[in-house]
Amino acid sequence: MATFTPTADVVAEAVQAGYFPPRHTVEITDVTQLAPGVVRLAFHDPYIAAHAKPAQFVNLYTKDPMRLMPRPFGVSEIDGDEVSVIFAVVGEGTAEFARYQAGDTVDVLGPLGNPFKTKNPAHYLLVAGGLGVPPLVRAAQHLAADERSRTTAVVGYRDVRFADDVFARYADRTVSIDNAHGNVVTLLDRLEADGGLTVDGGLTVDGLETVILSCGPLPMMKAVAEWAAKRSLACQLSMEQRMGCGFGTCVLCTVDTVDGRLKVCADGPVFTREQLGWGE
Structure with missing residues (x-):
């Protein structure tokens, strides 16, 4: 063919000519x-x-x-x-x-697709699991050029920590965990407990409110959304879904939201925890 x-x-x-390239x-x-x-x-x-x-x-x-x-x-x-x-x-x-x-x-x-919203100065907590790493690496790279914001990368792996060195090039701090020692929520709890995140009417770092950006397996992201909701933190989640066309025609990659079923490729892949109804 x-x-x-x-x-x-x-x-x-x-x-x-101003057209999207084919x-x-x-x-x-x-x-x-x-x-x-x-x-x-x-x-x-x-x-x-x-x-x-x-x-x-x-x-x-x-x-x-x-x-x-x-x-x-x-x-x-x-x-x-x-x-x-x-x-x-x-x-x-x-x-x-x-x-x-x-x-x-x-x-x-x-x-x-639609990107993470990162225009406002914040402490961006980049939470990645498994092959949810790429969007968060790009976020860390993009935010490294913004002197107003700070970034902490929290990464969970099955075994080999293949992206720590990449994150370290861009993020202000990188911490990771593998399945033998827990998961990313375990790591978030440790960060909060040891002062890695300062609780001051909300989690702040250098006076900046924390915003979570996350991508990874569905159970992980739901747990991260719940963790964020308990602390009233903004949380944006990049959904991983099996796709067909990738631009909204085939309607294969739909996901349930509070506004009905939406397409991950065209309406996402980024949704807020409120849109998904997670942790409410």
């Missing part, structure tokens, strides 16, 4: 295994690099014509015109991406 792939000139013309081919610059079954893939794309905000994602398309649906991956880091994603190898599609090498090409579409 033939597919239309616009040339770089077509993409550039679309961008110059699916297009980019060059892969790096593929690295961070841990068993966990891969970082980077590619060259000036448009996505210039526009991707924390929690937005990109669609990557396999070269197998029988696999029509793309795979959505949260943007992790941006370095100049280079964009990186981090993913787990869980099926044939992601296994194909893991086999790529620098110099290979892949089709991409993005950035897609």
